[in-house]
Amino acid sequence: MKTIKPTESELEILKILWERGDCTVRQVHEQFASDKDVGYTTILKFMQIMHTKGLVARDESNKTHVYRAAVSRDVAEQQLVNKFIKDLFDGSATRLVMQALGNHRASNSELAKIRQLLNDLENKK
Amino acid sequence: MKTIKPTESELEILKILWERGDCTVRQVHEQFASDKDVGYTTILKFMQIMHTKGLVARDESNKTHVYRAAVSRDVAEQQLVNKFIKDLFDGSATRLVMQALGNHRASNSELAKIRQLLNDLENKK
DNA sequence: TTGGATATACGAAACTCTTCGTATATTTAC
DNA sequence: GTAAATATACGAAGAGTTTCGTATATCCAA
Numbered sequence: 001m002k003t004i005k006p007t008e009s010e011l012e013i014l015k016i017l018w019e020r021g022d023c024t025v026r027q028v029h030e031q032f033a034s035d036k037d038v039g040y041t042t043i044l045k046f047m048q049i050m051h052t053k054g055l056v057a058r059d060e061s062n063k064t065h066v067y068r069a070a071v072s073r074d075v076a077e078q079q080l081v082n083k084f085i086k087d088l089f090d091g092s093a094t095r096l097v098m099q100a101l102g103n104h105r106a107s108n109s110e111l112a113k114i115r116q117l118l119n120d121l122e123n124k125k
Numbered sequence: 126m127k128t129i130k131p132t133e134s135e136l137e138i139l140k141i142l143w144e145r146g147d148c149t150v151r152q153v154h155e156q157f158a159s160d161k162d163v164g165y166t167t168i169l170k171f172m173q174i175m176h177t178k179g180l181v182a183r184d185e186s187n188k189t190h191v192y193r194a195a196v197s198r199d200v201a202e203q204q205l206v207n208k209f210i211k212d213l214f215d216g217s218a219t220r221l222v223m224q225a226l227g228n229h230r231a232s233n234s235e236l237a238k239i240r241q242l243l244n245d246l247e248n249k250k
Numbered sequence: 251t252t253g254g255a256t257a258t259a260c261g262a263a264a265c266t267c268t269t270c271g272t273a274t275a276t277t278t279a280c
Numbered sequence: 281g282t283a284a285a286t287a288t289a290c291g292a293a294g295a296g297t298t299t300c301g302t303a304t305a306t307c308c309a310a
Contacts, residue, residue, distance in 0.1 A: 007297065011212060025257085042299050044258070049297090063257060063306060077213060077224050084209055085225065087136060088202060093229035097222050097239055099202050100210065101246065104218035111243055114222055118236055118243075121226065132267065150287085167269050169288070174267090188276060188287060 003079045004071055010050055013043070014076065017056065017069040024064050128204045129196055135175055138168070139201065142181065142194040149189050 006014060016031045017023055023031075029043040047067055050056045059066040069076075081096075089095040106114070131139060141156045142148055148156075154168040172192055175181045184191040194201075206221075214220040231239070 008212070009298070015213075038298095039300060040256095041258095041301075045260095045299075046297095048259080065258080078228050080213060081221070081224050082228060085229065087133065088140075088205055093225045094231050094235040094239060096206070096225050098242060099206050100218045100221050100225075101239075101242055103203050103207060104210070106219050106246070108247065110219040111247055114219060114226075115240070115243055117223060117226055118240055121231070122233065122236055134268075163268095164270060165286095166271075166288095170269075170290095171267095173289080190288080 003083070004055060004076055005083075006050075006055060006076075009046055010055060013046055013050065014055065014069050014071070014073075017067065018073040022059075022066050022068045024066055026064075028067070128208070129180060129201055130208075131175075131180060131201075134171055135180060138171055138175065139180065139194050139196075139198075142192065143198040147184075147191050147193045149191055151189075153192070 012032065013028055016028050020027065020031070025040070025044045025047055028047065029038075029040050032038055032043055047056060047058075051058055051067075055070055056067045057070045058068070085091060085093050085096050089099075101114075137157065138153055141153050145152065145156070150165070150169045150172055153172065154163075154165050157163055157168055172181060172183075176183055176192075180195055181192045182195045183193070210216060210218050210221050214224075226239075
């Protein structure tokens with residue numbers, strides 16, 4: 001099972017596909033252009049490259065192709081988090097968690113959610 | 126305050142400097158070469174580029190320059206984690222934590238450490 | 251039916267990253 | 281003192297990323 005390694009632009013496009021579901025190039029471009037000033041053919045090119053890389057699949061049965069992410073968001077997040085932990089934290093998920101929680105203030109309800117997960121993890125063991 | 130954006134190779138060199146302290150190019154290359162087959166001048170070039178980017182500082186008073194990381198490990202980790210959370214998790218540190226803990230098994234003592242941090246965070250608020 | 255809007259494909263320029271070779275200076279060792 | 285070892289600097293090739301322009305096909309509307 002190969003792990004994905006999207007560029008920053010590719011990740012942005014994947015996020016749009018994950019959030020909105022299947023999209024045409026035009027739809028992705030509209031979303032993209034609400035943030036950044038980037039041409040239509042630039043997005044088209046990105047998505048063509050992503051297609052050759054296997055990051056997206058597309059339905060070509062109509063003139064206007066419809067794209068979808070070829071990886072689920074959950075799997076992609078797993079792979080990217082794993083790599084991030086390996087690269088920066090020598091494989092220690094705990095160090096990442098400490099750093100993340102130390103720098104961002106989480107609401108009490110979020111903290112409760114994490115505490116719940118901690119409990120589940122301990123019980124499962 | 127500008128945020129750093131090291132490439133993968135640059136990050137590996139920073140990690141060596143953080144772990145071993147100040148180093149010559151030769152020392153970094155030795156460490157690097159224990160993993161990967163890469164030439165001396167390649168590492169030299171990386172470190173020269175990192176110097177122009179401000180990622181490292183160097184003492185040039187001797188012929189053999191001595192390099193040090195220009196940014197502390199803690200600050201670098203903060204910045205990189207923040208960017209990672211922004212790029213992949215829409216700014217939610219909690220989502221990152223859930224994903225990280227869900228995929229990696231942490232020991233009980235590690236879970237206890239995280240629980241302690243959670244308590245501190247709640248009390249501090 | 252013809253012209254404008256909309257699609258894809260392709261090519262290429264500008265940048266960055268990775269990788270080394272080579273030129274040159276300095277130190278060391280015989 | 282000269283040759284080998286060790287440094288830095290520089291240039292450049294090759295790959296990948298970002299960005300569009302242009303060519304070409306297709307659909308729709310007057």
